Amino acid sequence: MTADELFNFFKLKAPQTVNAISSGAGWEIWLQTELILALRDANQGYSGARELPYPSPWEKSRLDIGIGHNQEYYAIEMKVESAAKTKPFLNRILKDVTKIGYYAVQGSEVKLSKYVVGIGFSVAAKAQMKQYSVDNAGQAGYCEQNGLGILLILVP
Known part of the structure; x- marks a missing residue:
């Protein structure tokens, strides 16, 4: 899975994501699950899970999404904008x-690739x-798609 393929997944899911956002809380979990299921359905040997523990001494932290494929x-950490959070959204992504x-x-x-995905809807x-x-x-x-801003960061 390349960064472009991951980015394209979120772009293609933008219309459904907009609908999910309008339903209220919980849409981040839905979108994480959608990514895992899409990769599994691709039938190319991908496996995935949510909320995986970080290694010691950070085991209290959880990784949003872990995807395995061959070696x-x-x-993937995902940060979505919330109307209830007051901190600037970019600070939360960083x-x-x-x-x-x-x-x-x-x-x-x-081989480990690390990504952070930010999805926001406000002008700011x-x-x-x-x-x-x-x-x-x-x-x-x-990119912006269906009124959503989507940021993908490759983390070394």
Whole structure:
């Protein structure tokens, strides 16, 4: 799974995501589950799970999505905008960038790719994410789809 394939998944899910947002709380979990199921349905040997523990000493933290495929592993943190949170949305995304830096998998033969996905709908959140992608070209991509801003960050 490339960064472009992951980015395209969120772009294609934008219309359904907009509908899910309008239903209220819980849509982040729905979208995480949709990604895992889509990869499993691709029938190419992908496995996935949600809420996986980080390694010690960060075991109280949970990884939003873990995807395995052959000798590759994809660690994904997802941050979605909430009308109830008052902190600037980009600050919340950047906390996940720091957090995922601590994530590791066992086995030196496993290739680990780390991503943080941000999905926002307010004008302010979309402007912040867009500017972040400009300031971090090559490491971050941004698009707007169906009124949603989608930011994908590759974390080294």
